[in-house]
Amino acid sequence: MPTIFLESRDNPKIKHLRGLIEQNSYRKKQAQTVLEGTHLCLSWLEKKRKINSIFTTERALEHEDFEKIAEYYQGVIFVLSETLYKDLSTLGTTLACLAIVDLPTSTQALNFTEDTLILENVQDPGNVGTLLRSAAAAGIEQIVCTKGSASLWSPRVLRAGMGAHFSLQTYENIVLEDILKQFKIPVYVTSSHESESLYSQNLRPQCVWILGNEGQGVSEFALRHAQAVSIPQPGGQESLNVAVAGSICFFEMVRQRL
Structure with a gap:
């Protein structure tokens, strides 16, 4: 998988990621959200849904879950320092993985006869x-x-x-x-x-x-x-x-x- 290292908190991609994590209004404006952890990312990809970009750390990149992700995701993975990743993450114990995805839009009208x-x-x-x-x-x-x-x-x-x-x-x-x-x-x-x-x-x-x-x-x-x-x-x-x-x-x- 191709990788790009990002080091600055002021990088536009990092600012965009932070906004999606922290601000509901920004998520609505951008029509995007963030999946955290490889479990969510793999579940999303298994539904044949698109991931726009993935952020992780150098250590986590070596985990076998990223080999599974590579079967579905062909884009660039952005690699952050452990310190920068921890500053962004809302978790502290999961494998480092933040993925930006488009917010789904419901294509079906509300059904008034089903559970x-x-x-x-x-x-x-x-x-x-x-x-x-x-x-x-x-x-x-x-x-x-x-x-x-x-x-x-x-x-x-x-x-x-x-x-x-x-x-x-x-x-x-x-x-x-x-x-x-x-x-x-x-x-x-x-x-x-x-x-x-x-x-x-x-x-x-x-x-x-x-x-x-x-x-x-x-x-x-x-x-x-x-x-x-x-x-x-x-x-x-x-x-x-x-x-x-x-x-x-x-x-x-x-x-x-x-």
Whole structure:
């Protein structure tokens, strides 16, 4: 693989990379994002998607994962010093690899009759990425994010998603009031108020799951237009982490459909 060494923090390519890592507005303006780690890069390439450029270190370049990447990626690899790479990276323990890719654009209209996950103002990138990973594993392929949720294609959400994004149809900055009444299938929200047990629901038909903000839960609008379900907690905890709660719901659905 051809390589070029970059040493200066002021190099335009480094400035561009840093902007994509750190600024959501810059990612939107450039219509690009950054995949971090060889696992994400290989998952992306295996879906026959294009990588625009890759940044790594001299030490990491010798790793066998880069031999696998070379099977798909024919471009130049930019090699950075360990110090410069650590200054850019949001991880500290993964194999050095940062790849710039174009932001995918959804080519399909929202389908109001298929399994859907709606994230309403879910703000933590780790929670969002974990929910996408669980949804993909459960066979939910359509993800909707309302305004106020963490950006689906930020490096942190991508890292938590571990490649789940690449098999999903995603829609961002959606206004819940504009779409919710259009669904022709049951809609569920997780809530501890006026709710029925998750395990009393018939989840075999296609359905919609709405998961809300980590502190405040779902909106009043969502509660008025959906069936509220709760997860029994014999241990008496006040609430579950939203990613844990969502995963439990998805796999109860899977269990019933098997």
